[in-house]
């Protein structure tokens with residue numbers, strides 16, 4: 001891996017983070033996701049080796065800087081940002097730190113309880129009221145100085161001009177745009193050929209940070225308040241809240257909007273419950289919520305806990321699992337699959353993404369590597385969601401170390417047969433071993449042959465296959481079926497019983513459904529789904545052995561590439577011999593297919609025009625029940641076109657191709673017969 005001096009690495013990373021911070025906070029036009037941004041900050045922190053409590057470089061900075069376009073407002077209370085945690089264990093660590101800190105403050109009996117809130121994904125606003133009258137609204141800015149946005153804040157319905165009581169208060173909340181309003185605004189901008197907002201947060205920020213209040217008024221901004229910075233009750237009879245929960249109640253009493261989902265949590269377990277619920281449900285909300293915020297409820301304890309260089313200790317944000325993260329490519333490796341196809345894989349510095357740690361991402365093929373220009377040493381944005389395997393979506397070029405080279409496929413790869421040479425498959429993006437009969441590939445194929453997906457020989461896995469190959473007991477798949485208990489029972493780790501079990505499992509696998517056999521042969525491009533389709537459509541191994549490419553590629557869902565690969569495989573003389581050997585030991589069963597019973601089994605039909613007694617959908621359903629496949633367009637593989645009144649171009653096409661055209665009556669006869 002190219003060497004980077006830690007100093008340049010740090011400064012490059014800081015610069016890049018700073019750039020993206022400005023794109024987000026100042027220009028309201030981010031270029032990377034919040035998740036990727038968070039991940040870069042985490043990378044920086046881990047490089048700095050700093051903990052939550054240490055003075056970091058940019059990590060001590062809060063948010064954006066202040067635009068010259070607005071009057072400046074110096075906040076009476078510094079506007080901090082919150083720290084983040086990403087996993088339940090980080091949350092528990094956070095709590096443990098609180099207890100430790102309180103102990104050092106000589107608070108030994110404290111029992112911490114919390115308030116949990118949504119982490120609203122909008123723009124922070126600080127409102128100042130004197131005698132119950134709004135005097136100023138400001139953005140957070142750099143935390144010390146914000147921008148005066150009183151003129152636009154006044155256009156927001158949720159921000160009262162006058163409060164229910166004549167009090168002095170400075171309070172904090174979030175200005176947001178609902179998802180629906182965001183869509184509407186963007187549609188409007190699209191029509192006006194203006195640049196679109198990246199997300200509701202930017203749209204809210206872009207609307208609030210306007211010189212002309214008309215723009216803000218035309219967009220339905222909301223404001224949800226969650227914090228009281230300064231409170232002077234005057235003669236209102238109200239008292240100064242002693243808890244975060246009390247602050248939320250006070251805000252409501254004064255006429256502000258608070259979040260209806262705010263909740264008290266008696267311990268960390270209750271916090272986790274709240275988190276788990278909203279982790280799943282937050283997408284249903286009208287507003288963007290990217291995590292939950294946890295705050296120590298008691299204000300006196302909040303004070304004792306105080307602040308780190310960057311944020312208050314008494315609260316933290318627990319982010320929902322990120323689907324994007326950044327990491328560093330430590331190596332690019334080539335994996336040889338059992339069919340000899342070579343897949344490049346990036347080895348990454350382990351990183352948490354979508355709730356689990358990953359250290360690898362597929363690069364698919366050479367074209368993908370070229371498109372992304374991924375190089376060893378690069379910092380990349382990774383993406384993963386649900387069951388999808390992690391993928392590299394972008395290289396962060398500003399972080400590329402000096403003297404990297406574009407990745408080039410080597411000429412030879414360990415694991416391929418012969419001298420290890422590889423070649424690019426003509427017409428495809430994939431590389432493949434030139435010589436496919438290597439020991440490595442033979443092993444891989446055998447592992448697969450016995451696996452659950454293929455012949456499912458219970459209890460026989462890679463370890464036993466290795467043992468059988470290494471002792472010379474087998475060299476081919478068909479040898480498995482000639483084994484006897486006596487061959488196995490003296491192998492290392494075997495006893496009579498285990499040997500018998502293996503033999504029983506092999507015996508049980510002598511009857512093989514056609515599709516499983518196809519899968520087990522490790523034919524390139526023939527995966528589970530295509531094997532099933534081919535087995536169902538052909539019905540026998542013999543048909544497959546005799547099939548021509550054109551016939552197989554007619555099968556719906558089986559393309560030219562699969563058909564070609566299968567036919568060439570079947571024609572190969574070595575494969576022919578090996579398959580013949582195998583067939584002496586196994587019985588291949590035809591796939592059970594319900595539709596085979598139907599009168600229209602394996603016929604492809606197309607419907608066109610208006611039928612007399614049936615709707616189009618009813619007719620299609622009847623055809624399918626009888627085993628037919630219903631297609632939407634006419635081709636050579638169409639067996640019948642059922643034409644009603646005003647048939648149109650499909651009937652013409654059928655005529656051109658010489659496909660049988662039948663009417664409704666004839667169709668009914670076919671069904672009945």
Ligand code: IVH
Nearest residue numbers: 080081082117118119120123124226293312
């Ligand atoms: S409390 C001292 N509560 O998240 C911390 N912040 O870094 C005061 N945010 O910029 C903030 N929802 O704009 C708090 N329920 C919530 C929040 C919240 C969203 C934002 C806030 C701040 C950032 C925290």
